[in-house]
Amino acid sequence: MLEIRNLCKTFAKGTVNEHAALRSVSLTVADDDFITILGSNGAGKSTLFGAIAGTFYADEGEIILDGRDISNLPEHKRARVIGTLFQDPMKGTAPGMTIEENLSLACNQSSRFPLARAVQKRDLAKFRENLARFEMGLEDRMKMKVGLLSGGQRQALTLLMATIAKPHLLLLDEHTAALDPATAEKVMGITVKIVKEQRIPTMMITHNMGQALSVGNRTIMMDAGQVILDISGQERQMMTVPKLMTMYSGARGKELDNDRMLLSQ
């Protein structure tokens, strides 16, 4: 379970560019939550993820993951328990290393003896099996350098790397937005499957409003560094995209402005 209490982050404090990106955000993510996050450009969605993952330290507030206060832990220590995927497929894998090397890197990261052989036979079978489920033919190309793969293949691999050792929290920041529609759909399908099977508490930023309501069990909307809507259960089932739009303008007195926001259902 993740508990966020009064999280605040202001960029460029004390300059003319001062910008409060997070204004006292509080949020609890239950173990079986798959939360989709909506919000206009600059609402602070990625900043929220950055604060949770430890890309930077929040100015104020606490982040408690499974009972442990991780607010002051450096990024690489948090990464042992938090899996993160970004929009850019190039970000999550090492292009000059093979598929099996990339996966080995992600596997047993905290438990492996430093001088143990990196790529171990007993892991390879597990890698093959997991890769085969993507139906991208990656399981037969384990010795291929990742730099030769397509964006979709790399993102699928990144997803597997982030989840092969079950994380306590999975953060997905528009991880299918840079892929072509067919591939995006495929990667999203795999995402849902993995999250469901492994029961990983997940937060996913998306700009697709239809998807935000159909994927997962809970949807929140952010604006100007605050959570302005948090729906689940019946309330969410009754929600439609037009209603969501109306609620947004009602709450903020302005139109939703996300140039990439999709209105598809």
Added chain:
Amino acid sequence: MSLTMFLGGLQEGLFYALLAMGVYISFRILNTPDLTTEGSYTLGVAVSAVLTVAGHPVLGLLCAFLAGAMAGSVTGILQTKVGIHPILAGILTMSGLYTVNTAVMGGKPDVTLTKTTIFNRLYEAFDINLAAFNRDRQAFTMAKEITVLIVAAVLAGAVLLLLVWFFRTHIGLCIRATGNNEAMVRSSSINAGGMKILGLAIANGCTGLAGGVMTQSGGFATISNGAGVLVVGLASVIIGEVIVGKRSVTLGFISAILGSVMYQCLIRLATSMNVFPAYYLKLISAVIVAAALALPAVRENLQRSRKGGRRHA
């Protein structure tokens, strides 16, 4: 090319292969230009020379590696913990090392190694002595050369095996990933800064070892021994890549050794044929490295201008 010339090239190429493998680690695996090299090479020279004079040549080699590794860690710490630009960090360490190296050599600019180098010890062990010299001068010289060659080959081979093994371990893989995609490593559970420091330590350890064994082979140490070795290392790595190609880290280390031998042989050949006087060497090495590094960009430009439709009848 005469046999002795080839033997000399082979010996020195194998000694410098230690340097080339060190440069391969920083330049190709960590993907960072490391100017510590010239300082850590001389540090290896100084440490090895002083310990050899004191009667501990083998310990001298070991400490040359360790001292080089420490120099590399300093650069690594400057880069990662206090955020100094990689090139500047290397320059600072190299510059500071000048004082350290002189201090190690007791404040003197050079040290003559007495008859206690590992090579002298081996000559004794194999009875390559005055009696042998009087018996057959040519056989004596040959035996000496072969002994040096064997030492060089064993050392290069052993370091190669160790490095190949190391970069296949879990921590070795973490170092490679850091050089390959630092953004990814930063957002993973690997300590990117620590990996960089460790990588630079190993790279400069190899460089220090090269200096340490070179000085024992030459029997003389000076404070300026390291001048220009970075370019020698880079040229070796690049020549190796031209021959072998860039496919894997294991092949990369092997290609660095081949490149180093090739480079030393070529240089001997060129100077012996009076193609250029010896003092031209540094300029020519620099030009080789610059040309090889420019090649991909030049090739791309050529392709682009061809695609641009400027066709000639």
